[in-house]
Amino acid sequence: MTTQQLLDERYGRRTSRRATRAWWITVAVVAVAATTALGWSTVATSMASVDADATGYEVVDERTVTVTYQVVAPTDATVACALEAQDVEHGVVGWRVVEHAVQAGQAQAFTDTIPTVAGATTGLLNSCWFA
Incomplete structure (x- = not known):
């Protein structure tokens, strides 16, 4: 014991x-x-999450960048995406929020134009969410 x-x-x-x-x-x-x-x-x-991937960009001129991306959402809804253009030093020189109607479970491609305030070297998809 x-x-x-x-x-x-x-x-x-x-x-x-x-x-x-x-x-x-x-x-x-x-x-x-x-x-x-x-x-x-x-x-x-x-x-409740939106899957979005940037697939490309094109610097059109000193004041314009186009971004191509695809979005997949789990439900039929309106999705808002934030797009940005950056310069050589990764400073944001253009920003735009766009809204698109998407169908549930289908990857949909979009191309949108971002106006810039200075010369840009790249265009990016920042994020997407349900609007």
């Missing part, structure tokens, strides 16, 4: 099996609830 068991027996301290069981049940319920909440959060976030 260990010292702790001897002291518990001597002074009448005992851990109740009922209390121990209740504690483990509580821990299990909290663990299952946390796992369920995390799983649902992950699924809900992925269902």
Whole structure:
């Protein structure tokens, strides 16, 4: 017998099996609830996301850049996309937000023009979201 068991027996301290069981049940319920909440959060976030990829750009002249990109959304909706034009030093010289209606699950390609305030060297798709 260990010292702790001897002291518990001597002074009448005992851990109740009922209390121990209740504690483990509580821990299990909290663990299952946390796992369920995390799983649902992950699924809900992925269902509400828009997938967008830039496929090309063209510097038309000193004041204009065109950006070609494709968008895939999980539902029929209007999607807004932020496009930007950058100069040699990666400074933003043009910015535009455009909206397009997209069909669920289908990749749709778009080409939009960005007006610039200075000479640009590249055009980028910054991000897309549900409008």
